[in-house]
Amino acid sequence: MAAPLAELAQQQTAKLVLLGEMGSGKSSLVLRYVKGQFFDYQASTVGAAFLTKTLPELNVKFEIWDTAGQERYHSLAPMYYRGAAAAIIVYDITSPDSFTRAKSWVRELQRQGNPNMIMALAGNKADLEGQRAVTVEEAQAYAAENGLFYVETSAKTSANVNELFEEIARKLPKPEAAPRPPQGGIVLSENQQQQPKKSTCC
Amino acid sequence: MAAQPQQAPTDVYGFRVELPGPQQLIDMQRQRTLYALHEKSWAKYVEKHKLPSGSTLKRLVREGIPPQLRSWVWMETSGAREMRAAQTPSYYSNLLRAQALSKSTAQVELDLPRTFPNHPFLAAEEGRAAMRRILTAYSVHNANVGYCQGLNFTVGVVLVAVGRDEEAAFWLLAALVERICFPGSFGHTLSGCHVEMRTLQELVGEKLPRLHAHMARLGCDTSLIATDWFLTLYCSSMPPESAARVLDALFHEGAKILFRVALALLKSAEAALLKTDNAGDFMRVVKDWVTHLYNIDQLMEVAFDGIGSLSLATVDAVRKHKEAEVKEFMQQRAQQRAQVRTQQSRPGT
Ligand SMILES: Nc1nc2c(ncn2[C@@H]2O[C@H](COP(=O)(O)OP(=O)(O)OP(=O)(O)O)[C@@H](O)[C@H]2O)c(=O)[nH]1
Ligand SMILES: [Mg+2]
Numbered sequence: 001m002a003a004p005l006a007e008l009a010q011q012q013t014a015k016l017v018l019l020g021e022m023g024s025g026k027s028s029l030v031l032r033y034v035k036g037q038f039f040d041y042q043a044s045t046v047g048a049a050f051l052t053k054t055l056p057e058l059n060v061k062f063e064i065w066d067t068a069g070q071e072r073y074h075s076l077a078p079m080y081y082r083g084a085a086a087a088i089i090v091y092d093i094t095s096p097d098s099f100t101r102a103k104s105w106v107r108e109l110q111r112q113g114n115p116n117m118i119m120a121l122a123g124n125k126a127d128l129e130g131q132r133a134v135t136v137e138e139a140q141a142y143a144a145e146n147g148l149f150y151v152e153t154s155a156k157t158s159a160n161v162n163e164l165f166e167e168i169a170r171k172l173p174k175p176e177a178a179p180r181p182p183q184g185g186i187v188l189s190e191n192q193q194q195q196p197k198k199s200t201c202c
Numbered sequence: 203m204a205a206q207p208q209q210a211p212t213d214v215y216g217f218r219v220e221l222p223g224p225q226q227l228i229d230m231q232r233q234r235t236l237y238a239l240h241e242k243s244w245a246k247y248v249e250k251h252k253l254p255s256g257s258t259l260k261r262l263v264r265e266g267i268p269p270q271l272r273s274w275v276w277m278e279t280s281g282a283r284e285m286r287a288a289q290t291p292s293y294y295s296n297l298l299r300a301q302a303l304s305k306s307t308a309q310v311e312l313d314l315p316r317t318f319p320n321h322p323f324l325a326a327e328e329g330r331a332a333m334r335r336i337l338t339a340y341s342v343h344n345a346n347v348g349y350c351q352g353l354n355f356t357v358g359v360v361l362v363a364v365g366r367d368e369e370a371a372f373w374l375l376a377a378l379v380e381r382i383c384f385p386g387s388f389g390h391t392l393s394g395c396h397v398e399m400r401t402l403q404e405l406v407g408e409k410l411p412r413l414h415a416h417m418a419r420l421g422c423d424t425s426l427i428a429t430d431w432f433l434t435l436y437c438s439s440m441p442p443e444s445a446a447r448v449l450d451a452l453f454h455e456g457a458k459i460l461f462r463v464a465l466a467l468l469k470s471a472e473a474a475l476l477k478t479d480n481a482g483d484f485m486r487v488v489k490d491w492v493t494h495l496y497n498i499d500q501l502m503e504v505a506f507d508g509i510g511s512l513s514l515a516t517v518d519a520v521r522k523h524k525e526a527e528v529k530e531f532m533q534q535r536a537q538q539r540a541q542v543r544t545q546q547s548r549p550g551t
Contacts, residue, residue, distance in 0.1 A: 022312065041325075043438070046434055047433070072391060072392050075392055
């Protein structure tokens with residue numbers, strides 16, 4: 001736990017898991033975020049996919065687990081959210097069922113997940129405003145009640161996609177916060193922001 | 203040197219080949235040569251329209267069935283022809299007429315455009331319609347399974363490999379789910395798949411102990427890497443032409459082939475896998491390797507000759523043990539979920 005000072009400059013690795021109804025756009029969000037791509041016909045996920053992305057400004061490396069959405073795959077999910085620092089629960093704003101499913105994920109994580117897990121609720125396919133079936137108010141109220149970070153996204157237009165992941169990165173508990181380093185954590189993390197990579201040499 | 207073709211190269215079934223390097227082209231070319239060779243071995247059986255018997259059949263199937271004979275041989279070896287013959291000739295068309303009974307229509311519909319979206323036939327309306335009919339008919343035929351995500355990929359590969367014979371593909375799907383794979387593999391809780399994953403984990407321990415220890419250190423459960431292998435029968439994991447080769451043996455010898463292939467995949471990549479230092483990396487190395495596996499002949503050699511004996515009795519003994527564990531796990535989950543549901547009525551804290 002008490003990390004020596006030299007280690008504080010190291011990049012923080014955070015396990016992030018995406019959960020949500022099949023077809024809600026989990027894979028598309030990850031693909032948009034990591035590779036800047038979007039496919040109208042994204043192949044459905046069987047099992048899970050793994051991708052990483054580093055945010056040098058925040059000194060965070062995300063290890064992203066994108067899971068399968070079909071209800072029956074649910075029993076495999078604990079393997080993926082176990083030990084996760086953060087979870088994005090995705091629903092499709094045009095599908096009330098997917099919102100119901102998202103709520104049941106939230107409850108499961110509240111009970112079984114890591115108690116300090118950062119949870120984000122993403123209302124995806126926000127570009128399909130004309131077919132909206134879940135209102136912003138409803139989702140917002142639910143998120144507030146459950147202490148979730150909430151945002152509407154579109155993997156298609158990329159609206160709010162970077163914001164979603166970056167906000168999670170900012171919310172991650174900073175490893176240096178725990179042992180209370182002599183100079184104070186804030187100064188140190190500012191230094192890191194300016195020199196993201198080569199700080200271990202000195 | 204021949205100029206590079208403008209179009210992306212495809213395999214014998216029209217699936218696009220992803221090329222990370224020239225080695226894949228060489229591997230595929232080698233495969234073509236082998237087909238020609240194998241056709242000669244099969245010629246006399248084709249002429250008599252009678253399969254070779256016993257050990258000859260096993261050897262020829264293990265070497266790889268020439269693509270144009272797959273429909274015939276698969277129907278025979280899998281038991282699909284028998285299953286079809288046990289029903290009235292109009293059984294499949296009756297199922298199609300009863301499509302309204304399916305509870306899986308919406309899920310099937312969602313996955314159709316997401317099943318091999320680059321394949322000229324499967325991504326076209328004709329191919330999608332055929333896959334729609336097969337998957338929906340199956341969900342009526344076997345309501346306990348309904349539609350399991352993953353089978354869309356299997357159906358896609360099988361349909362193309364049997365020359366688009368829709369009804370044959372339907373019965374081959376039925377044989378896979380009902381006769382060949384472990385019961386419950388595709389059902390509503392995937393309990394059978396859990397059993398297979400744990401069984402594989404144990405077999406890795408027996409056959410590849412160093413790798414097993416390494417995986418345990420990384421917290422890399424077999425389900426992270428092998429779920430798609432067992433739920434799509436390699437059809438979404440490997441290049442489809444390679445997956446067809448696995449299906450050759452799977453239809454003839456049964457589900458233990460899934461383990462042989464899984465062990466062969468891990469064994470062939472063992473050196474690289476032992477160098478990984480976290481579960482994610484491990485998974486990435488495995489996926490990269492399997493996605494680009496065009497030298498299927500070499501892999502099948504390892505599967506059959508490189509991992510030692512693996513009898514159905516051995517597999518079944520491990521399964522039996524794991525089945526009890528999974529049953530308990532499923533009961534616990536059901537309880538937990540019931541508790542979650544009762545909390546639902548109360549507002550969250
Ligand atoms: N219009 C629109 N379509 C989207 C968006 N995100 C995803 N899609 C489409 O929705 C479909 C499903 O997306 P996926 O990313 O595969 O969904 P998933 O949640 O990963 O689904 P599973 O792997 O089956 O669990 C695909 O056809 C995507 O192209 C979006 O923001 N807007
Ligand atoms: Mg997906």
